Amino acid sequence: MNSFPEDLLAIILSKLPIKIFTALKLVCKQWKSIVESPYFRDLFQSMDQNSDSSSWSLMHYGNEKEVIAHYRFNTWGLERSLGSYITSFLTKKFESQRNNYRVWAYSTDAGLILISEVPMHVNNRSLYVANPVSQECVKIPPHHKGDSCPLGIATRTENGVLLDYKVVLFGHSDEESLLIYSSETGLWTFDTVHLSLFGFYNQTPISLHGSIHWIATNGNQDHVAVSIDFYATGTSSVQGRVTSLPDSGQQFDRSFSTCQGSLMYMRIVSVTKADGTVEDKLCVWRLKSGEWQLVSTFIYTGLKYFPMGINPFDANTIYFWSKEDRSLLSFNVRNEKFVLERKLKHSRDLTGSFFSSFVLPQWLHKIPKTVRE
Structure with a gap:
């Protein structure tokens, strides 16, 4: 294959499922350069434009068990369910300490999971953002703001590329206090949203298009939809909204x-x-x-x-x-x-x-890392 023109080689490789791309980048520098190029990404997505599905699962919150699993699609080429990839990844990553780590959040648009050391309410516990299929994993630096509870992962994408993600935690003593880690800066920040919310109702938070949503109860004990936009334009702080159901x-x-x-x-x-x-x-x-x-x-x-x-x-x-x-x-x-x-x-x-949808994207997003990491 070394005699093939690079454009022909790109066409051949683009016919393979996304799951293979991680291995292709290990073959040689030329293949790595091809697979990571915008041209190759556009070529793959143009060939797969008729596909309207990707692998996904409906997960039990906190124990990596699947209720529903759909995974035999050409886009990723998975031969087993996402739940099995998550379980095997956690076992391999943490070996003898497997029972001390859990998945606390799933992304619905970037294929990422948020892994936390248990118990959940622990100061400065270990946090990881990972893709269980590619097995890429980033350890999040510790924070120093007291006890907290994982809320979710907010992501920002552009033209099929994952540009940034934010790990969001609730302050344990005050549910309106947010601890936010940005992959863009490599730093934790502290913010507050005045939403008068008192907890989740029958569902874990949903991360979608840079926002995190959930059903909560307000001060009148009415159920409302809470949305927090962590990439609101024209402002340096997060933007929260409460919407009547x-x-x-x-x-x-x-x-x-x-x-x-x-x-x-x-x-x-x-x-x-x-x-x-x-x-x-x-x-x-x-x-x-x-x-x-x-x-x-x-x-x-x-x-x-x-x-x-x-x-x-x-x-x-x-x-x-x-x-x-x-x-x-x-x-x-x-x-x-x-x-x-x-x-x-x-x-x-x-x-x-409590359930969470976990959906793989139409492209293999590389998890952003800062120079601080």
Whole structure:
């Protein structure tokens, strides 16, 4: 292959899945230069432009267990699920200390995980940002601001390149105090957001497009959507927003999710009809420009399902946990059909569990490092 012109070599290599690129860069300096070039990235993405999916999983918060796994796509070429990559990475990285480390946050647009030494509320514990598939890992310098709790990873990308990430922690004594580590500066900063929030509701925070979102309770004990933008333009500080949730009626289960680059909100409500009968209705909204837009509704009666998440690449596929059958189901919005996912039948009760979507990007992002690291 040394006799091939470099442009032909780039075309050949671009037909391989992303998972292989880390190994290709180890072959020789020429291959490393090709794979890391903007030309190669654009070439790969142009050849893969018809692909609308990538590997992803719906994870249990804090224990690296998968509820749903989709991974056999050409983009990454994975032969096993993301959960297995995470588990094997943690075992290899920390060896005999494996049980002392956990994943506390997942990114939905950069393929990164935030690993923390346990217990969770410990001053100056070890933190790592890693890609479990490429096995690239960066240790975050310690902070000195007292006890804290991981909130998430905010990322900034441009033209398919990961430019920067921020590790965000809640101050343990004050939930409105934020500790923020920036890969751009290699420093920790302290900031405060005045949101009057009191905790999470039924879901872990979601990191998307430089912001972190979650459902919380305000001072009136009402549930609200909290969003913090860590890359707000024209300001040196983070920008927080509290948005009322777009629903009414007797509340049942609700959940946040992401789909096609947007924040999604699902809720089951009970509606009393004029004749006195009661219908259960699932409503799905998309957050766009600070406003909730109703995407779909579905009415059903007598079924006890907990909405867990939406397929990140297909807004017409929603996943539920059946409380009565203790089974996982997928629902197709188009034909209004439920499908039983038999491989997880008789699994333990997932009602009220915390979930996180973990989605690999359409490109292999190199984790930024500062000179301080």
